[in-house]
Amino acid sequence: MLTLYYAPGTCALASLIALEESGLAFETRKLSFANGEQRSPDYLKINPKGRVPALVGDRGVLTETPAILGFIAASAPAAKLAPLADPFEMARLQAFNSYLCSTVHVNHAHRPRGSRWADDPAAIEAMKAKVPQNMADCFTLIEDMLEGPWVMGETYSLADPYLFVMSGWLPSDGVDPARFAKVSDHHARMLQRPAVQRALAFDRG
DSSP states (O other), X not given: OEEEEEOTTSTHHHHHHHHXXXXXXXXXXXXXXXXXXXXXXXXXXXXTTOOSOEEEETTEEEESHHHHHHHHHHHOGGGOOSOTTXXXXXXXXXXXXXXXXXXXXXXXHTTTOGGGTOOOHHHHXXXXXXXXXXXXXXXXXXXXXXXXXXXXXXSOOTHHHHHHHHHXXXXXXXXXXXXXXXXXXXXXXXXXXXXHHHHHHHHHO
């Protein structure tokens, strides 16, 4: 049995959606960031990084969203969440998810968590002020990349839950999603998927 540690409103939602899509047996453990549970001694034994998601299985603990998503896809090949048999397409998918992880998420984090990069209050405020432009620049690029109903074109993949989460952060980052028609259509399409609806019920519950 897999156990996903997550916190509401975080990127862990992408892993939760992928698990719902996969058909794998799993359970969830919710952490309260407001109560600092991600820094509790018990959780730090599971994930010393003090962040979510963390996926616990028979062989140990996995962290970092792209790694967890890849593991889910490889563990449930019948769900066809990734082009596992095509090295180039798989690398293309991983490149997209890596961009979300290393660039988009980091740009977003400069608004709520600027203290990771600076102690000077003025510097933190300057980082916050830059977030709308940086996120809009990222999504201008993503908008240009989308060539079908899903990230990989006609085929749904584990890149789609990840994009869904990131695009859901745009309003709080001071960016109007309506600026990006294809991204907005993708977000609306994701909301129609039963697995997404189940995951959101967990996330908000």
